[in-house]
Amino acid sequence: MTRTVLELERSLRAPDHLPGPDLATIRSDGRRRRRFRRVVGGSTSLAALGLVAGLTWTVTADGVSGDEVAVDLPPAPTELSPLAKRALKEVPGATKVSAYQVVLPDPGVPTEMDEPIDPDRIRTEPIDLGAHAYTGVTLWPRGTFPEWLRAGIARTERAAGDESGYPVGSMAEGIAVDQGTQSLACVSWEGDDCVPAVVRRTGSEWFYDWGMGTDNFLDQWAGMEVFSQDDFSTGRATTLWIAGIDGEVARADFIQTDGAVVAGAAAYGQVTEGDSMMWANVPGDLAKVVAYDAEGHVIEDHELMPCDSPVECEVR
Secondary structure: OOOOHHHHHHHHHOOOOOOOOOHHHHHOOOHHHHHOOOOOOOOOOHHHHOOOOOEOEEEEOOEEEOOOOOOOOOOOOOOOOHHHHHHHHHOOOOEEOOOOOEEEOOOOOOOOOOOEOOHHHEOOOOEEEEEEEEEOHHHOOOOOOOHHHHHHHHHHHHHOOEOOEEEEOOOHHHEEEEEEEEEEEEEEOOOOOEEEEEEEEEOOEEEEEEEOOOOHHHOOOOOOEEEEEEEOOOOOOEEEEEEEEEOOOOEEEEEEOOOOEEEEEEEEOOOOOOEEEEEEEEOOOEEEEEEEOOOOOEEEEEEOOOOOOHHHHHOO
């Protein structure tokens, strides 16, 4: 059976699932879980795959699954794979964004796994984040990309699998595909309630990308929570950081470990009533996020917590 991310989250929220799963834990089980799905085992290492952020599915005997398995990231490769070098040379619009990564331009059509969101589910005006979504070549229908490219990546994905399945739509060989600009909006799942989520538009339709790891920051007096994803829209590898906090924030600074400050955008009450969302595209390693009120007073000086597990690393 094939299940989309949207269907999975719907089913997890359904009241007839008793005893119900801990949705907050499931949705916060790691940035790395969102990055890499069922890529453990096989003779090909993750370093050889050159995997980066994006939605990866698993082909199993029962169909295609969105099940997530946490893995540790290996050291990043130091050069382009032979397939990435060929893609950079032969695919129009291909761009080198890091020592080992190449991004292909947006095909302008949904992948085979994308499911449009009913426009009525998007309860607020989407706010452009200035970042893009990315995924792998093998999620698109045949003919979208050269067959040599699709076949080469598919071989690498199958080699990374095991008896339980193999990944599809990974950034195998260090090759990612641009899926277009992402936006922040409040998306409803049931009834009138909605939660912050990252969405994107392809053509005339909206698609769900990912939700926040937890929604605890929506609670009154709750502290800040910070989430992240990889981005290449600036022409190099950077990280989009999104922070949420209860109350009104006028501006936010995203401070790197080297002390450099990136001025973030802030939106109060535009996603969920009474809450602020802040975001910035950060080129280096993030150390903390500082939120200020209109008078310049610090509301919260939020240092990123060290993490050892995917659960800890999802919400920082």
